[in-house]
Amino acid sequence: MSRLLFALVVYLLVAVMVVLPPVMVFAAALSHGLRVAMATLAEPDALSAIRLTMIVTGISVAINTVFGTMAAWTLAHFRFPGRNLLVVLIELPLSVSPVVGGLVWLLVFGTQGWWGAALERWGHPVLFAPPGIVLATVFVTFPYVTRTLMPMLAHNGREAEEAAVMLGANLWQVLWHVTLPGARLALLSGVLLTTARAMGEFGAVSVVSGHIPGLTETMPLHIETLYNGYQTVAAFTMAALLALMAMGVVMARNLTERRHGRTENTA
Amino acid sequence: MSVQLEQITRRNPRNGRPIVDNVSLAVASGSFTALVGPSGAGKTSLLRIIAGLDPHQAGHVSIDGTRVDTLDARARNIGFVFQHYALFAHMSVAANIGFGLSVRPRGQRPRRDVIARRVEDLLDLMQLSGLGGRYPHELSGGQRQRVALARTLATGPRVLLLDEPFGALDPLVRRQIRGWLRSLHERLGLTTILVTHDRQEAAELADTVVLMRHGRIVQAGTPQALEDTPADPFTMAFTGDLVRLGGRVENHVFTPDLPDILPVTAPIAAGPAELLVRPVDIALRPGQGQATAVLRQARGPLGLYDVRLGTDTLQVETLMPPDRPRILPHCALDVTAGRLARDNAWASVETPPFPGPPSIHPTGERIHAQHS
Ligand SMILES: Nc1ncnc2c1ncn2[C@@H]1O[C@H](COP(=O)(O)OP(=O)(O)OP(=O)(O)O)[C@@H](O)[C@H]1O
Numbered sequence: 001m002s003r004l005l006f007a008l009v010v011y012l013l014v015a016v017m018v019v020l021p022p023v024m025v026f027a028a029a030l031s032h033g034l035r036v037a038m039a040t041l042a043e044p045d046a047l048s049a050i051r052l053t054m055i056v057t058g059i060s061v062a063i064n065t066v067f068g069t070m071a072a073w074t075l076a077h078f079r080f081p082g083r084n085l086l087v088v089l090i091e092l093p094l095s096v097s098p099v100v101g102g103l104v105w106l107l108v109f110g111t112q113g114w115w116g117a118a119l120e121r122w123g124h125p126v127l128f129a130p131p132g133i134v135l136a137t138v139f140v141t142f143p144y145v146t147r148t149l150m151p152m153l154a155h156n157g158r159e160a161e162e163a164a165v166m167l168g169a170n171l172w173q174v175l176w177h178v179t180l181p182g183a184r185l186a187l188l189s190g191v192l193l194t195t196a197r198a199m200g201e202f203g204a205v206s207v208v209s210g211h212i213p214g215l216t217e218t219m220p221l222h223i224e225t226l227y228n229g230y231q232t233v234a235a236f237t238m239a240a241l242l243a244l245m246a247m248g249v250v251m252a253r254n255l256t257e258r259r260h261g262r263t264e265n266t267a
Numbered sequence: 268m269s270v271q272l273e274q275i276t277r278r279n280p281r282n283g284r285p286i287v288d289n290v291s292l293a294v295a296s297g298s299f300t301a302l303v304g305p306s307g308a309g310k311t312s313l314l315r316i317i318a319g320l321d322p323h324q325a326g327h328v329s330i331d332g333t334r335v336d337t338l339d340a341r342a343r344n345i346g347f348v349f350q351h352y353a354l355f356a357h358m359s360v361a362a363n364i365g366f367g368l369s370v371r372p373r374g375q376r377p378r379r380d381v382i383a384r385r386v387e388d389l390l391d392l393m394q395l396s397g398l399g400g401r402y403p404h405e406l407s408g409g410q411r412q413r414v415a416l417a418r419t420l421a422t423g424p425r426v427l428l429l430d431e432p433f434g435a436l437d438p439l440v441r442r443q444i445r446g447w448l449r450s451l452h453e454r455l456g457l458t459t460i461l462v463t464h465d466r467q468e469a470a471e472l473a474d475t476v477v478l479m480r481h482g483r484i485v486q487a488g489t490p491q492a493l494e495d496t497p498a499d500p501f502t503m504a505f506t507g508d509l510v511r512l513g514g515r516v517e518n519h520v521f522t523p524d525l526p527d528i529l530p531v532t533a534p535i536a537a538g539p540a541e542l543l544v545r546p547v548d549i550a551l552r553p554g555q556g557q558a559t560a561v562l563r564q565a566r567g568p569l570g571l572y573d574v575r576l577g578t579d580t581l582q583v584e585t586l587m588p589p590d591r592p593r594i595l596p597h598c599a600l601d602v603t604a605g606r607l608a609r610d611n612a613w614a615s616v617e618t619p620p621f622p623g624p625p626s627i628h629p630t631g632e633r634i635h636a637q638h639s
C-alpha cells in the first residue's frame with residue numbers, strides 16, 4: 001500500500017514540476033491557433049535566431065567533441081603532476097554560474113580587455129558577435145564529453161588497447177580502430193548532452209551577445225526579447241520549438257544509453 | 268625463442284615497494300613454463316614486463332640473447348593473451364583475428380585476400396569455422412578464449428604469454444582447451460609462459476613450474492622436482508593437498524599432538540613443530556595403536572576409511588586388504604613420508620624409531636586422507 005502511495009507522490013511531483021511547464025508553454029503557444037504560432041516563426045528575426053542557435057550549437061559541439069575526447073583520453077591514460085587539478089578544472093563550468101563564464105570572455109575580449117581593442121581594429125570583433133557566443137557556449141558545455149567519456153576509457157578500454165599494442169598497432173591506430181569505436185556510444189551520449197545544453201544556454205551567451213535582434217540573438221535570447229516586448233504567442237512558440245528540439249536530443253540520448261547498457265559487458 | 272630475465276625489479280610507482288623483486292629466470296626456446304603463486308605474487312606484473320607493457324626499474328629482459336629493455340611492446344613480436352580476452356567488441360571475429368595483420372605498416376601489410384585466407388586458416392585451427400562473421404558477445408566463453416588466442420597467433424609470434432587464460436571457463440571446457448593448447452604449443456614451436464592458479468594445470472602442461480611469492484621466485488623446476496623437493500613449507504602447501512599435524516620435538520623425536528600417529532625422528536632442536544604430509548603418503552598400520560578405521564565406502568580396490576584420532580577424524584583412502592574388512596581395529600598412522608617445518612626451516616623426517624610390522628598394503632600403496 002505504502003509503495004503505491006510513494007509512487008503516487010512521485011507521479012504528482014513529476015506532473016507538476018516537469019510535465020506541467022512544457023504543457024503550459026505549448027498551450028500558450030497555440031492559444032491563437034497553430035497558424036498564428038507558425039507565422040511568428042517565419043519572422044526574419046525568429047528565423048535568424050533559429051539559424052544562429054543551430055550554427056553556434058554545431059560549432060560548439062564540434063569543438064567540444066574534439067577537445068573533450070582528447071582531454072578524456074589524456075586524463076584516462078596518463079598520470080602526470082597536476083592531473084587531479086586538471087580534472088577539477090574541467091568540471092568547473094558545471095559548478096560556476098554561466099554568467100561568470102560569460103564575464104571571463106568579456107574581460108579577455110572586451111574593448112577594455114587584453115585583445116579586444118586590437119581585434120576590433122582588425123575588423124573581427126569577438127564580443128557582441130557570433131564568435132563570442134560560440135566561445136561562451138564552448139565554455140559552458142566543455143565538461144560533458146569529457147565526463148561521459150573518461151570513466152569509459154579508464155575502465156573498459158585499457159585491456160583492449162593493450163591487446164592492440166601487442167598486436168603491433170601504433171598510437172593512432174589504437175585510438176582510431178580500438179579506443180574511439182569502443183567508446184562510441186559513450187561519446188555519442190556525451191555529444192548529445194552537449195548539444196542539448198548548447199541549444200538552451202542563456203546566461204553566458206547573454207553576457208557576450210549584446211542582444212542585437214537578427215544578428216546576435218540565439219533562440220533563448222530571442223525568447224526573452226519577445227516576451228519583454230509583450231509578444232506572448234511568439235515567445236511561447238519559440239520556447240515550444242526549443243523544448244521540442246531539446247526533447248528530441250534527450251530522447252536520442254536515452255536510446256543510445258539503453259543500447260550502451262546492453263552491449264557494455266560483452267567482451 | 269628463448270627469454271632471459273636478469274635481476275628484474277619493478278617498484279610500485281606510488282610507494283616504491285617492489286612488485287617484482289630481483290627476479291632472474293631463463294626460459295629455454297620451445298619450452299612451456301607455468302607461473303604460479305598466490306594472488307598478488309607479481310605473476311601478471313612479471314608477464315607485463317616481459318611483454319613491454321610495464322617498465323622495470325632494474326635488470327634486463329633479453330629475447331634470444333638480445334636485450335629488449337628499451338624496445339617498444341609492439342616491436343617485440345610477443346603474443347599476449349589477456350585474462351578477460353580483451354576482444355574488440357565492435358569488430359567481428361574475423362576482424363579481431365585479422366587486426367594484427369591489418370595494422371602493419373603499408374610495406375609489410377598483406378593483401379586483403381591474404382589476410383582473409385589467414386583468418387580462415389586460424390578459424391579452422393581453433394575449431395571456430397563459420398564463426399568469423401559473429402561478434403564477440405555472440406560467443407561462449409570458450410569460443411572467445413579461442414578467438415583471443417587466434418588473434419594473438421595471427422601475427423606469428425614466437426613467444427606466447429598467457430595470463431590466466433582459462434580462469435573464467437568451466438572445468439570441462441578448461442580441460443579440453445588445456446590439452447589443445449599444449450599440442451598447439453608443440454606444433455607451432457612456441458615458447459610459452461602461462462600464468463595459472465591451478466596447480467594441476469601447471470603440472471599437466473608445463474615443463475617448468477615457477478612459483479612466485481611477494482614478487483620473488485620461491486622455486487623453479489620441473490613439476491616433479493617441486494613435488495619431490497619442495498624448497499619450503501609454502502611450496503609444499505602450494506603444490507598439492509596437505510595434512511598439517513602439530514606436535515613437539517623432544518630429544519630428536521617428533522610426537523604429534525593427536526594420538527595414534529607414530530612418532531618420527533626429527534633432526535631439529537627441541538620445541539614445537541609442524542609435520543606436513545601429503546594425504547596420499549599416510550599409511551595405515553593395524554595393530555600399532557588404538558584408533559579404529561571404519562570403512563565408509565569401497566571403490567574398486569580402494570577403501571575410504573574414517574579414522575578417529577581423539578576428537579579429530581581423518582579420512583584415509585587406501586588399498587584394502589584382500590578380505591575387505593569393514594573395521595580395522597587398533598590402527599596407527601604412519602607419516603614417515605612427511606616433512607617437519609618450524610617457521611620457514613625445513614627437515615625431512617627419518618625412519619620411524621621403532622620398526623614395526625609391515626603396512627597392510629606392501630606394494631602400490633595409495634592412500635588418500637583428509638581432515639573431516
Ligand atoms: N600498476 C600498479 N600500481 C601499483 N601497484 C600495482 C600495480 N600493478 C600491480 N600492483 C601490485 O603489485 C602486486 C602484484 O600484482 P600482480 O597483478 O602482478 O599479482 P598476480 O600475481 O598477477 O596476482 P593475481 O593472481 O591475483 O592475478 C600486487 O600487490 C598489486 O597490488
Ligand SMILES: [Mg+2]
Pocket residue numbers: 310311312430
Ligand atoms: Mg594476475
